[in-house]
Amino acid sequence: MTIPGSWYLTLAAVLFGIGGLGLLVRRNVLVMFMCVELMLNAVNLTFVTYARMLHDVGGQALVFFVLVVAAAEVVVGLGVIVGLFRRRPDATADDFHILKG
């Protein structure tokens, strides 16, 4: 008997909650980014678990797209962060209000 799928889903839910909690609590932009990665990983784990529970490989294929979106998001987001820190080295997430037009 393998591990029931609900265990994985509960673990993914807790991981998602930790990521969301860190995103809300932390003020460092890079750590907030890592918390977004935690949330994306929780969703990936959910996809893979459903692929096993429902016998459907489409869940595993969707993880690819999450990976691509995560990579694109990190590239562009880190570009914005580098641009901000180049102007002011002690920036936190609140300093991003200079982006408003």
Place this chain on the structure above:
Amino acid sequence: MIGLAPSPIGLLAVAIPDLATFVVAAAVVLASAIGVVISRNPVHSALFLVATLFGVAVLFVEQQAEFLAAVQIIVYAGAIVVLFLFVIMLLGVDRPEKISKDPLPAQRPLAAFLGLAVVAEVLALANTHWSTGAKGTAGPPGGPASNVSDLARATFTTYLLPFEITSALLVIAVIGAVVLARPPRPGEHHAEDDEQAPTEGRSLGEQPGVVEPRQEASR
């Protein structure tokens, strides 16, 4: 159907190696995720993130997603986290964040409360049905072929159009990153902002003398 509704399966019904693998990987994932959040140094957060990604990869292997586990380690731990560490080292921001200058004092307790509420809500949903049992069109993950060929067949047949769109997304991201990270040329109109920004006060956007010329220039 495996566990569509959480059935009262005891610990003894689960094979011991599977159970041990799950428990160890889950402990690593949760402890490292908490470490990402509570570490004061961003470098430590990045290293905890690597541990979390490895734990998730172990859980992928346990659920017959071997190729995704390899991709997880290569792409996430090998590329994305290295990119994080590269930016941390490049910018020299590997120091604790200053909490003294907190513009929203009520944000942290409120955020902690809301985050815990999200966790509680999602866990409360665990007592109901996890899924409807509806199937997709991509076919089962198991079978005589390997996981890689199943995944490749689904990706290049059923999900071919989304797969192609992701390539466009990656090209857009690369172009955006090049445009954002390119240092300003001396002749461009926002070069003077970069020079006088460090001498100014904390908030660049709230100074009308700085904002208005840029708005004029952008029109």
